[in-house]
Amino acid sequence: MNALLMTDLEGITGVDSIDMIFDRGEGYKRATENLMGDVNAAAAGLFDAGVKEVFVVDGHGGGDNFIPGLLDPRVTWLKSGWEDAIRDGLVDLYGEIGLHAMAGAPNAFLDHTQNSREWFEYRINGRPSGELAQGAGFAGAFGVPTLLVTGDIAVCEEARYLLGDIAVAAVKRAVGRNRAISLPEGEARELIRKAAGRAPELVGKIRPLRIGTPMELTFTFQRTDYCENHQNGLNERIGPRTLRKRVEKIREYADFMP
Numbered sequence: 001m002n003a004l005l006m007t008d009l010e011g012i013t014g015v016d017s018i019d020m021i022f023d024r025g026e027g028y029k030r031a032t033e034n035l036m037g038d039v040n041a042a043a044a045g046l047f048d049a050g051v052k053e054v055f056v057v058d059g060h061g062g063g064d065n066f067i068p069g070l071l072d073p074r075v076t077w078l079k080s081g082w083e084d085a086i087r088d089g090l091v092d093l094y095g096e097i098g099l100h101a102m103a104g105a106p107n108a109f110l111d112h113t114q115n116s117r118e119w120f121e122y123r124i125n126g127r128p129s130g131e132l133a134q135g136a137g138f139a140g141a142f143g144v145p146t147l148l149v150t151g152d153i154a155v156c157e158e159a160r161y162l163l164g165d166i167a168v169a170a171v172k173r174a175v176g177r178n179r180a181i182s183l184p185e186g187e188a189r190e191l192i193r194k195a196a197g198r199a200p201e202l203v204g205k206i207r208p209l210r211i212g213t214p215m216e217l218t219f220t221f222q223r224t225d226y227c228e229n230h231q232n233g234l235n236e237r238i239g240p241r242t243l244r245k246r247v248e249k250i251r252e253y254a255d256f257m258p
Contacts (some may be wrong), residue, residue, distance in 0.1 A: 001200055002053040003046050004082065004091045004144075005039065006135055009060040010100035010110040011151025012038050013171045013188040018110060018178040034185070035060075036070035038150060038171075041189040042097050043075045045114040045196025055091065057082045060098075083253055086142050093203055094139040095148030095196070098241055101155040102130025108154035109174035114257075116218040120241070121220040129252060132158060133209070134256040140208035141250035146200040147206055150192050152180060159164075164206050168193040220256050 009021055014034040020027035022234040043054045055076045058066045063079070071077060078085065085091050101108035103119060111124045113130045122129055124137065132155065148167045149159040171188035172180040182188065219235075220242045221227045227241045236245035236257055237243040247255045 001049050001092045001103065001203065002052050002055065002090055003093045003095060003148075003199070004057070004085055004139075005042055005060045005077075005095045005097050005132040005148075006057050006082075007035060007065075008041060008098045008100060008151075009065060010098065011155055011171070012098035013185055013192075014182050015098075016109075016180040016182050018207045021110065024200075028224060030083040032065050032067055035065060036067050037185065037189060038097055038192055039075070040070075041192040042095065042148065042150065042196040043072050045193035046200065047074060047197075048193075049197045049200040051200055055085055056097075063128065083138070086139055086144055089142075091139075091144050093199055094144050095146065095150075095199060096132060096133065096135060096159075097148075097150050097192075099132060099149055099151040099155050099159075100130075101152065102128065102132070103156050104128065105130070105154050105158060107174050108181040109152045109177065111154065118221055118223075118226040119219065120222050123218045125216055126218075130158065133162060133211075134253070136163060136209040137211040137256065138253045139251060140210050142241065143208055145203065145206050147202045148196055150195065155238070158258070163209060165205055166202060167195040167198040175178045200223060201216060211250065213247065213249055214251065215255070217245040217247065217256065217258075219243045219245070232258070234258070 083169045103109045103113040153170045156170040169191040172182040228257040235243040
């Protein structure tokens with residue numbers, strides 16, 4: 001059995017202020033160190049549960065957040081080709097480490113979908129959705145279940161609502177949108193390790209997220225010019241700030257974008 005973990009930064013242990021995400025100073029450095037700690041904890045839980053290979057993808061921003069020397073050497077860091085790993089049947093389960101809740105989620109730390117400045121609301125087949133639904137929907141299109149999510153309480157609740165009784169580790173809670181209170185690192189990593197250890201047991205019990213096709217996506221932006229900037233031949237403008245896109249068959253992660 002193999003697993004693929006997608007990472008983000010907002011939901012990582014100890015990331016408790018918006019400054020740690022956007023200001024690449026000492027706070028960001030601590031955030032990336034904690035990112036590696038959370039990834040290693042998840043990988044350890046998966047290996048302990050008998051997973052043979054763990055692939056990991058740096059999914060935050062431009063993907064330059066990993067500290068190579070701190071990554072568990074047993075883990076395979078996919079710098080490209082992660083979609084092929086899922087499409088080609090190399091992965092049995094998918095997980096999200098350090099994820100955040102969708103834009104507009106209540107009581108969530110740094111809630112957003114893709115771009116917090118530009119995107120206001122995102123819907124898949126009429127249902128308000130976020131980055132969790134994108135990743136789980138892509139993996140699910142190829143029969144891979146999403147069985148592990150770590151982050152704040154809000155995204156763990158979102159995961160359970162969307163996917164069922166999957167393995168989750170809530171390592172922090174929001175105090176307003178831009179601040180959070182995190183568990184101590186040791187306690188958080190133990191939660192992550194235990195959740196990851198449970199995930200392989202759910203293979204065959206929790207179904208992959210199968211999004212009905214043709215899939216209809218609607219993107220509502222904060223401003224009309226942001227809407228204009230994303231308008232192209234793949235989508236239709238249906239309002240001053242809203243685009244609609246129809247996807248006949250899910251083939252790649254980009255299918256979930258404007």
